[in-house]
Amino acid sequence: MPPETCGICGAAVALGDAAHVMLNAKSEDGVRDYYVCPTCFEEELLPHFPDPVGESDEEGEPSTPTDHPDETSPDESDATESATDASG
Numbered sequence: 001m002p003p004e005t006c007g008i009c010g011a012a013v014a015l016g017d018a019a020h021v022m023l024n025a026k027s028e029d030g031v032r033d034y035y036v037c038p039t040c041f042e043e044e045l046l047p048h049f050p051d052p053v054g055e056s057d058e059e060g061e062p063s064t065p066t067d068h069p070d071e072t073s074p075d076e077s078d079a080t081e082s083a084t085d086a087s088g
Contacts, residue, residue, distance in 0.1 A: 008036055018035040018037060019045075
């Protein structure tokens with residue numbers, strides 16, 4: 001099978017190594033269908049799509065949102081207040 005062309009950098013990439021990317025911008029252009037090399041996928045696309053909250057990372061640890069790292073979720077602040085009340 002001939003290689004695909006990366007839709008970002010134009011490099012030839014084996015189909016088995018390529019990421020299949022579909023974009024549906026809800027426009028009259030319709031769905032756009034691309035193959036992307038692993039390097040462009042990791043460096044150009046993946047940073048735009050962080051793991052959803054509650055999904056696990058590769059080490060099995062829950063992921064944390066990176067949008068507001070200084071904020072705590074309501075569940076975390078309630079647990080901290082309860083622990084403080086119990087020790088006080």
